[in-house]
Amino acid sequence: MKLGELLREVAQLPSELAWKEVKGITDNSKEVKANFLFFAIKGFKTDGNAYIEEAFNKGALAVVTDSQRAFKTYKNRNVILVKNARKLLSFAAAKFFGNPHKSLRLIGVTGTNGKTTTTFVLYHALNRLGTLTGIIGTVKKGIPQKETASVRTTPSSIEFFKTLKEIKEAGAENVVIEVSSHGLELYRTYPAEFDYSCFTNLSPEHLDFHVNMENYLTAKEKLLFRTKNTVLINTDDKYGSFLYGLKGIFSCKTLSYGKDGDFAFSFIQNRNGLTITINGETVRTNLKGEFNAYNVAAAYSILRCMGYRHEDLKNVFLDIYVPGRLEEVAPNVFVDYAHTPDALEKVLKALRELKPSKIITVFGCGGDRDREKRPLMGKVAERFSDKIVITSDNPRNEDPEKIIAEILEGIEEKEKVEIVPDRKEAILKALKVKEPNDVVLIAGKGHENYQIVGDKVIHFSDSEVVRGFYESV
Template identity: 40%
Template sequence: MLVRDLLKGIPVKWVSDDKLYDIDVDNISFNTKDIKPNSAFLLVKGISFDPYEMIDEIFDSKKVKLFITEKPLPEKPHILVENARRTFGMICRNFFNIDFSKIKSIGITGTNGKTTTNYLIDSILRVSGYKTIRIGTTEYVIVDEKIEANNTTPGIYDIFEMVAKGVKKGASAVCMEVSSHALDQDRVYGLNFDVAVFTNLTGDHLDYHKTMEHYYQSKKKLFTKEYSKNAAINIDYDYGKRLYNEVEIAKYSFSKGKGDVGVVDVSYSLDGINCRVNIGDEVISLNSHLVGRHNLENILGAVTATYILGISKDDIIRGVEQFKNVPGRLEKFEKNGAYFFVDYAHTDDALKNVLEALKGFKKGRLITVFGCGGDRDRTKRPRMAKVAEVYSDIVIVTSDNPRTEDPNAIIDEILTGFENRSKVLVDPDRRIAIKKACDEAKAGDIVLIAGKGHEDYQIIGKTKYHFDDREEVAKNLGVTFEKI
């Protein structure tokens, strides 16, 4: 592609030589580990990496034809732009030349519920006849191809590459989770969603954002004209109400009470959710296999987003009903009258939602196993303990990806959140902790193994070891486990 076509619609401050516009490049990159021949290279600073320190090394590779940069580069062919990271997103859009007017696109953000909402939207779209691309925490799916997910939100080049691949396979819709990190770092700049969905905002990632206000403002970016055309916002919580009042794009509210999409009546069981929901002035009946009040919110978000897209109410009903579950989200096992659930809940709010859902169904005790990640937000450790204590009859505190921290030090911080430790057990070995919970359970009890969900690894130090909560539960119960 000619550089002039690569930069179509993108403001340029200065060019070292006008002849650069006529260079034909085959690739674009900003990753020094993946420079392909005949490339335009964008100099984008990372959190701990400065490519400007490697200019000569990058250019001497003979693969780079020119640089796109925020700083002048004497004696190097370069084009000067205001913001290299944002420019990279727009260049990706031009490079892959995708006609988004022919693709329905939905972005989902929020602390909790992104993944389940994403799966539900995907189910509704597929029922209505779309071939879809789904990008999120558990996996990336390009129509019929599954790819292991490295991040909740991949880099913008990877996103466009997946969409381009999906379009070749006949895809006409993409739904994806959009993390606060990706938004804050402009890693999804260049996309413009038909609908942006806001699930909720509670304490998490404060190791990165430092304050809830910064966390909120990062999420809010998705609901601006630069990123989205329409907003579907959960107004059951303060941040959602604030966002609904502040956004300037077309907006639709959803709520377990009154909203553009709201709940008329609902019943919950361990088999799922049955409810009647108003969409504007019309009421529809929905039956879902998902468990718990928090999943009702996810259903409402998916219903609102697909309604905005113009999906028929019959297809919405069928899409919700046909969807079974998300891997590692209240994934259920049963043995001798006891129920065992594996869930990804790794924040205090997510843990509260799941425990509230399960507490209403217990006939015996509620036993909770959880830990907190190392080298991550430390403020939630005592908060998770408080939640577990309120809802559980027995709590087993263990490890959950301790990384480079001492597992026992993490556990000590968690323990400060308990008022009464009489019902608290501790075992830093997660495998043993899960076995203790399974051995303890009797008929009528419910056991929750929280924190890892779909993850099939445990990170100790800087090494990733195979470990799957679901496999451990199945092994202890003597039952078969098959991944969803």
């Protein structure tokens, strides 16, 4: 693609540069090859403007920057100054990969908790209904039988549009996408518009990035403004109720779901899953817990808005497997991604409904993230657990024992607590003291198969530890 064509709507280029062929685009100087377009993005740890010289030495055709200083430094080189390099990167990525979003039906799910499960439910349901559907989210991306592991919830804009192109070329009609607040704030899905979107809920998280809940909500809200057909909002959530009150400003139909919404539901749980009644119609699922009733209700509501009949949907939510989301790895041993106070409370409440003799909870909190939630996590664990084993999560660059001490600040009944900083040893400790009718919850990492300690990423899987324990006994 010619550079002038790639940037035609957003940048004025000299004619001698505009006709040159762009062989690739990147914001990583290590990936630059001959005739690549390099976007010098100022990130949170490094500044791409420091690598402009390296990019040119590797044969970059041109560099895009929003830094006046960098533009002046390289004024005799092919440096293009723009207002927002990050936003332009997404625009260029979409165009470079053929604007695949325009040929696909995009379904976006945002919120603090429930994104992964809701997208998985939709992904499985649509494929079972005979419509080839792709997925982009926290756990994986791609189409059935050809998924690959994801690095982050919403990938970089280059990876996002490249993946959409691959899904489109595979013949898919739909893509279900987890849309994170970071992804929205950092333009990773721009300029794609979504056909359907869903807001699940909002509770404190990522405040190290967003600073306050108002900014966090505003970031999530951006998905609703980029929806063409229908927005579904959980109005049982106070932030969802607020957004629903603003429905007049959205340019599409806005509907609610919840215990008293446009799609009103009730549910019954048993050991094998849920029976959910939505607007008088009954669906069944193997998923457990009230929070999963919300996730299935959200998926059902979107599918009804897409034109599917109840008869199509009543059995489509059975036998759904969501990695690391209330995943029963061994009898009465569950692994879950819950890493916020709200998510942990919902999972523990769901396990309480199974009427175990005791609940043993193993968890920690991530380092370099949301310190204010640590005592709140401790308080929730204390309230709904009979025994607590506090351990490490992804400590990153913090002292694990300091993180544990901050969790302990929220716990009054210290006699319930055992501190085992080594995560593997903590899990084994819980499994060794578990009685037959007890439930063990290992929370915080879910599907993740790594642990971040300092700057190192170490292979670690909660599920693998559990399976290894039971294989050895």
